[in-house]
Amino acid sequence: MCGMPQQPPVRSTTTRPARPDASMSLLTNVMDHSLDDGYAEAAARKKAEGDGGLPKTLRAKLGLATGLVLAALVVTVGAAQARVAAPALAKEREELIDRIEEETSAADELEESIEELRGDVSARQREALEKNGDSDRSDLVGVLSGAVAVHGPGVKLVVDDAKDAGTGGDGQPRGTSGFADTGRVRDRDMQRVVNGLWESGAEAISINGQRLTALSAIRAAGDAILVDNRPLVPPYTARAVGDGGRLRSRFQDSADWFYLQALHENYGIRTAISVADDLRLPAASSVTVRTAQPITEKGTS
Numbered sequence: 001m002c003g004m005p006q007q008p009p010v011r012s013t014t015t016r017p018a019r020p021d022a023s024m025s026l027l028t029n030v031m032d033h034s035l036d037d038g039y040a041e042a043a044a045r046k047k048a049e050g051d052g053g054l055p056k057t058l059r060a061k062l063g064l065a066t067g068l069v070l071a072a073l074v075v076t077v078g079a080a081q082a083r084v085a086a087p088a089l090a091k092e093r094e095e096l097i098d099r100i101e102e103e104t105s106a107a108d109e110l111e112e113s114i115e116e117l118r119g120d121v122s123a124r125q126r127e128a129l130e131k132n133g134d135s136d137r138s139d140l141v142g143v144l145s146g147a148v149a150v151h152g153p154g155v156k157l158v159v160d161d162a163k164d165a166g167t168g169g170d171g172q173p174r175g176t177s178g179f180a181d182t183g184r185v186r187d188r189d190m191q192r193v194v195n196g197l198w199e200s201g202a203e204a205i206s207i208n209g210q211r212l213t214a215l216s217a218i219r220a221a222g223d224a225i226l227v228d229n230r231p232l233v234p235p236y237t238a239r240a241v242g243d244g245g246r247l248r249s250r251f252q253d254s255a256d257w258f259y260l261q262a263l264h265e266n267y268g269i270r271t272a273i274s275v276a277d278d279l280r281l282p283a284a285s286s287v288t289v290r291t292a293q294p295i296t297e298k299g300t301s
Contacts, residue, residue, distance in 0.1 A: 118283075118285050148283050149280070149281060149282050149283045150203070150204045150241055150280075150281050151241070151278060151279060151280040151281065152203075152241045152242075152278065152279065153241070153242070153243065153244040153275070153276065153277055153278065153279070154202070154239060154240045154241040154242050154244050154247060154275075154276055154279045155197075155239075155240050155242075155244055155247050155248045155251070155273055155274065155275055155276065156237060156238070156239050156240075156273070156274050156276050156279065157193065157197070157237070157238045157239075157240070157251075157271070157272070157273045158235050158236070158237050158238075158270075158271065158272045158273075159185055159189065159190065159193060159234075159235065159236045159238070159260065159269065159270070159271050160185070160234050160235035160236070160269070160270040160271075161183055161184055161185050161234050161235075161269065161270075162183025162184075162267055162268030162269050162270065163183075163268060163270075164183070164268065165183045165184045165268075183263070183267035183268040183269045184223070185225070185234060185236060185269060186220060186225070187218050187219055187220040187225050187226075189259075189260075189263065189269075190207065190218050190225060190236060190238075191218050192256045192259055193238055193256060193260070194207070194212060194218065194238065195256065196251055196254050196255075196256025196257065197238060197240045197247070197251060199250075199254065199256075200240075200242075200247050200250040200251040200254060201242050201243065201246065201247050201250060202240035202241065202242045202247060203240075203241050203242045204240070204241040204242075204281050205238060205239065205240045205241075205281075206238070206239050206281045206282065207227050207232065207236055207237070207238050207239075208227070208232045208233075208236060208237055209282060210227040210228060210230055210232070211281055211282055211283060211284035211285075212227070212284070213284045216228050216284075217229075228284075228285075235270075239276075239279045239281060240279075241279055241281060244275035244276060244277070245275055248273055248274075248275055251273070252273070
């Protein structure tokens with residue numbers, strides 16, 4: 001019997017419905033597998049290797065203790081080095097102090113030697129003056145040149161800064177632009193004082209112990225007044241030998257006295273003048289006195 005060809009049975013398959021989040025497989029995997037499994041696996045592996053670790057608190061304490069030990073070691077080493085270096089520094093300081101004291105003593109000795117030499121020069125100048133003429137003329141030349149010390153009646157004039165003396169706005173007390181500021185005595189003020197005393201009849205003048213001569217210079221260096229390159233400090237005391245009463249009267253009638261009065265009224269510069277019975281003025285230092293000799297014309301043969 002012929003039969004119909006047998007067809008293979010058709011299996012019926014049921015189609016599984018697609019997940020709504022199939023396109024987010026990475027996020028799904030993360031949600032399905034907790035991270036706790038990874039931590040547990042790592043802890044188990046670490047325990048199997050035999051490294052149980054130290055508690056964090058204990059480890060931190062050990063680190064802190066190690067740091068303190070190192071810091072204490074550094075401080076100890078530094079202190080030890082300082083103790084070693086201290087004697088050397090002290091010795092160098094003592095040596096420096098000794099050198100300063102030696103140099104100061106040497107400078108004092110040189111200053112004394114200079115004063116002795118100045119006295120010797122003055123004595124020799126007086127001897128030379130006496131040999132070159134009569135005694136009266138030599139004395140007059142010595143006084144006028146400042147080569148010899150003098151004493152006698154005269155006037156004492158004191159010029160001092162104002163009590164509230166300072167510096168003006170431009171930094172230059174009474175600068176060249178005019179009287180712009182304060183009561184500081186300047187070199188030009190003392191120049192006028194000295195010139196006024198000479199014109200009033202002074203025979204010899206000194207300022208703060210510095211004898212003036214025809215070659216003396218009164219200058220300024222910063223805020224200091226220099227007389228023959230020697231700095232002076234206020235108050236400035238000018239001593240002038242001469243007829244005291246007449247000298248004071250003539251000076252107070254001069255324009256230079258009115259100039260001082262204007263300084264006092266406008267800037268507070270203080271002045272005082274008085275007659276003295278006996279003033280002593282030292283000889284000027286490093287003065288060389290030369291006298292002129294007449295030229296004798298020789299007859300021609």
